[in-house]
Amino acid sequence: xSQDDIDRLMAYxxxxxxxxQRVHAMLTREIVAFAAMKGFxxxxxxxxxxxxxxxxxxxx
Numbered sequence: 700x701s702q703d704d705i706d707r708l709m710a711y712x713x714x715x716x717x718x719x720q721r722v723h724a725m726l727t728r729e730i731v732a733f734a735a736m737k738g739f740x741x742x743x744x745x746x747x748x749x750x751x752x753x754x755x756x757x758x759x
Contacts, residue, residue, distance in 0.1 A: 704739040
C-alpha cells in the first residue's frame with residue numbers, strides 16, 4: 700500500500716539526512732520518481748493527499 704510506503708520512505712529519509720536535503724528541493728513528481736528508484740511504490744495523488752493532511756494538522 701502506498702501510505703505504508705510513504706511511512707517507510709519517511710523513515711528511510713530520517714536515517715539518511717543527505718537524501719532528505721535532496722528531497723526537500725524536489726517537485727512532487729520528482730519525489731515519486733526518487734521513491735520508485737529506492738523501491739517504494741508511491742503515487743503522486745497519495746503523496747499530495749498526505750501533504751495536504753500534514754498541512755491541515757499543522758495549520759499551515
